Amino acid sequence: MADVAFLAGLDESTVCRLWDDPDWLDRIKGRTLQALVAALPGVGEYVLGYSLADRRSRLADRLSSKGVEVDTATFGRLASERRVPEQYLSNALETAACVLDGDAKRAAAHLARFWGRDQDYAMGAVFGSTAIGALLVDSSPLHDAALGMADELGERPNSFHAILAQANLLHHLSLSTGETPRALSPDLNRNTALAFRSSTMGRLISTNDPEIAFAYSRKVDKSPVLKMVEEWAFPTYCHDVKPSQDFSLPRSLLMRQTAPEIIREIETYNDAYLLYLALTALPTLLARDGTFGLRRDELGARLAARRERVVLPETGGACDAILSELGKDDRDLGGTNIEYAW
DSSP: OHHHHHHHTOOHHHHHHHHTOTTHHHHOOHHHHHHHHHHSTTHHHHHHHHHHHHHHHHHHHHHHTTTOOBOHHHHHHHHHTSOOOHHHHHHHHHHHHHHHHTOHHHHHHHHGGGOSHHHHHHHHHHHTOSTTOOSBSOOHHHHHHHHHHHHHHTTOTTOHHHHHHHHHHHHHHHHHHSSOOTTSOSSOSTTTHHHHHHHHHHHHHHHOOHHHHHHHHHHHHHOHHHHHHHHHHHHHHTTSSOOOTTOOOOSSOOOTTHHHHHHHHHHHSOHHHHHHIIIIIHHHHHHHOTTTTTTHHHHHHHHHHHHTTOOOHHHHHHHHHHHHHHTOTTOOTTOSSOOOOO
16 A cells, blocks of 8 residues: 555555545545556556446446346447447447437437447447447337437427437438338428438438439439538538538538548448439539549549449449549539539
8 A cells, every 4th residue: 555655646545545445436536546547557447447337337227227228248349349439339328318218408419419420330339220230139119219209309490409319310210210200301491401311311221222312312402401411411420520500611621531431431332322422422522622632533443443333223324424524634623613414
């Protein structure tokens, strides 16, 4: 004890109060803890492991009280093998608990923080809406609660958190079922356009139906608010810019984070989603940043390689049109006045 106190630069009386207490970590204060972490090997790792395990256990108990069980083996596999940050997984579980509690205010506040690729990845595991593994043994109670909450969130048109939260819920519900949730309003306005887009993305990934991509493209052409949301979605989702409540973007935008995400999606997602990218997303993004985050040449090369594996003829034609535009020598690299063949 005296050695620990000396090495950490602490009073022996401070260390003495903690020495035989199994709950010492709950009783220690910040500066004392920092001193111990700095002086003794293993303390920092223990603190991190204890904090994560304690939160994980409390969340599992909370969800179990709602009749929903956490698959601890999948949790461990996602954290250790897939390298999904355990904090994100626990944040997603806490969000699910808020949804199951029916606490719309807290659920909206949590869900609004899941607008981002890495966070969305963890939320997909909770809903069981992706191939990475399901964190819940049976996610159907969460689906039922989320559908009801999406209805409730739609009644809060003046809350940006509610708009983001409803969009996240409807995306994962559509991704899980391949259907349009009943909570989705048919009227497109500032409060509903993001939810419509998010639900459409879920259905595209789930069904591989090209008609969904064509219908969405026509909607974007006809709806200024949906076009605005489409321009806003990827740059904010990929953290090139902070999400703005009015769905605005800065005049000058270099999509350094968006570009690699789009390239990843080109290589990994199904033909119907690729059709959406070619018809709608890529023209929109290139109009904002003609350099495509300084990766325009790579975009063309990766898209050409993915074109060789396309099965749907509609997708092949849309990819050819984009590749043709990318190959034009007289392209205005500012990308502000580009027209496309379709």
